[in-house]
Amino acid sequence: MNTFKLAVLVSGRGSNLQAIIDSIEREELDASISIVISNTRDAMALQRAKEHEIKTIFIDPAKHIDSKDYDKALTDKLKEYSIDLICLAGYMRILGEEVIQTFEKKIINIHPSLLPAFPGLNAQKQAIEHGVKFSGCTVHFVDLGVDSGPIILQTVVPVYDKDDEKSLSKRILEQEHHLYPKAIKMIKESKVNLNGRIVTSNTV
Numbered sequence: 001m002n003t004f005k006l007a008v009l010v011s012g013r014g015s016n017l018q019a020i021i022d023s024i025e026r027e028e029l030d031a032s033i034s035i036v037i038s039n040t041r042d043a044m045a046l047q048r049a050k051e052h053e054i055k056t057i058f059i060d061p062a063k064h065i066d067s068k069d070y071d072k073a074l075t076d077k078l079k080e081y082s083i084d085l086i087c088l089a090g091y092m093r094i095l096g097e098e099v100i101q102t103f104e105k106k107i108i109n110i111h112p113s114l115l116p117a118f119p120g121l122n123a124q125k126q127a128i129e130h131g132v133k134f135s136g137c138t139v140h141f142v143d144l145g146v147d148s149g150p151i152i153l154q155t156v157v158p159v160y161d162k163d164d165e166k167s168l169s170k171r172i173l174e175q176e177h178h179l180y181p182k183a184i185k186m187i188k189e190s191k192v193n194l195n196g197r198i199v200t201s202n203t204v
């Protein structure tokens with residue numbers, strides 16, 4: 001049987017990467033991580049991958065003259081591994097056209113807000129400062145905009161009066177760790193249909 005091959009793109013701590021690894025190791029998610037790619041050399045996520053004997057690559061932004069050149073290197077690497085799905089997990093670099101068009105409908109991201117509210121950086125801080133009573137996390141397909149692609153799954157999290165950015169981030173992150181493997185599993189099992197920007201899922 002063909003394995004469903006993932007690439008996970010990371011920049012930092014890698015707790016979402018860990019959640020995907022754990023889900024595979026518990027045999028809840030029938031997939032394998034072929035490669036973990038980082039744009040930061042010392043990302044803790046790379047350590048986590050190595051501990052599970054997953055191949056890692058650091059693509060150094062300093063070695064590429066511009067973002068187009070960087071994207072080409074990234075695209076070539078992803079092609080080399082015949083990847084079925086690319087998962088951005090705390091990847092803090094904007095993907096360029098070449099990557100997005102080459103892997104159309106095959107790139108997903110997790111974001112710590114209920115999109116379309118609070119895209120971009122510091123989503124949890126934006127939510128606190130806006131005074132929303134609920135926030136959450138979103139898994140979505142990646143398109144050419146920032147956190148603007150079709151929404152696959154969301155989880156709602158309450159925001160309490162006593163919350164600050166840290167406590168809200170922690171509550172959202174716990175949910176991210178369930179939501180991301182669940183979304184990957186649904187895609188792997190062909191339970192996600194995309195019509196324009198509307199995602200429907202044939203799960204009961």
Ligand code: GAR
Pocket residue numbers: 012013014015016017045089090091110111112120121122123147173176
């Ligand atoms: C997660 O909260 C993820 O949703 C967020 O970065 C964190 C990465 O944590 N991503 C974004 O804000 C993307 N716009 P992790 O490295 O521990 O998975």
